[in-house]
Amino acid sequence: MATAQVVRSEWTKIRSVASTVWTLSLAVVVTIALGMLISALSKSEYDNMSARDRLSFDPTFISFAGMSLGQLAMIVFGVLVVANEYSTGMIRTSLAAVPQRGAFLFGKISVATLLALAVGMATSFAAFFLGQAMLGDLKASLGDPGVLRAVFGGGLYMTLIAMFSMGVAAMLRSPMLSLGILMPFFFLISNILSAVDATQKVGRFLPDQAGSKIMQVVPPVGDDTPYGPWGGLGIMVLWVVAALIGGFLVLKRRDA
Incomplete structure (x- = not known):
């Protein structure tokens, strides 16, 4: 089967399964709604913040507060x-139908990635604009330094989360x-490892912790992370590549 036929076949599979459509819809709704809520709460609490907290106040990153839950829906989609x-x-x-296993996996990952990218970008921009509307006079503008990079980065982050999940699912089958494995890893383990002093240096190199740096415009006071926004995204890309290679090797070597 030609590559174009494989891609069309995978597109038909994805759009005909209700669960994948619902999970993407949930990712959009949760990310935007929670981002708006946290933005509104941040605006109301701003006057009570300490001087140190105000120095770290990042209106752009606050509008992406819902990403922590929205990414869980992207994980489900990828799996x-x-x-x-x-x-x-x-x-x-x-x-x-497609004996060439590399072509089969490539077609599936390509279609799902393009769909995740479209949804991720739309969600990221919507979350930003609606979150800034909630922040009122504290809002950031898309033309401010680093903001456009952060908004595009939010869409890329959601896409890479889905791709990483696809690679893991291909390995575990x-x-x-x-x-x-993925839900507790991203929702609990990663946050714990990055918050505890003894494991913080390891936790900052996990895919979600590193990748989320791309959405930050104002770094926290005292932040000593040894990489910047694009460096963090690069670390996340390495995790994704490793997961996809692992998934391909398992598919190639094991029977269905």
């Missing part, structure tokens, strides 16, 4: 796109196992 076929047994039919 379902790849691992659903294993749980239903459709993977055997798919590989029979089970929706439940993949979600059972």
Whole structure:
């Protein structure tokens, strides 16, 4: 089967499964709604902030506060796109139709990535503009230094989260196992490791902690992170590449 046919086939699979559509919709709603709420609360609390906190006040990053929950929906999307076929047994039919496993995985990842990128970019820009509306006179402008980079970065971050999840799902080949590892990793373990002094230097190199730097415009006071916004995104890209290579090797070497 030609690459174009594989891509069309994967697009049909993704848009015909209700769960993938719902998870992307949830990512949009949660990210925007929570970002607006946190922005409104931040505006009301600004006068009570200490001088140190005001120096670190980042209106752009505040509007992305919902990303912490929105990324969980992107994780579910990435896992379902790849691992659903294993749980239903459709993977055997798919590989029979596309014996070239590299072409099969490339087509699936490409279609899902483009969809995640479109949704991620739209969500990031919407979250920014609506969050800034909640901040009122504390808002940032898209033309301010670093803001446009941060907004584009938000869309890239959501896309890379989905891609990383696809790679992990391709390695584990089970929706439940993949979600059972990824959810606590991003929601609990990563935050704990980056918050505890003893493990902070390790935690800052995890994919979400490093990648989220791209959305920061004003660094926290005393921040000694050894990389900048693009460096952090680069670290996240390395994690994604490693996950996708691992997924390809497992698909190539193991039976369906």
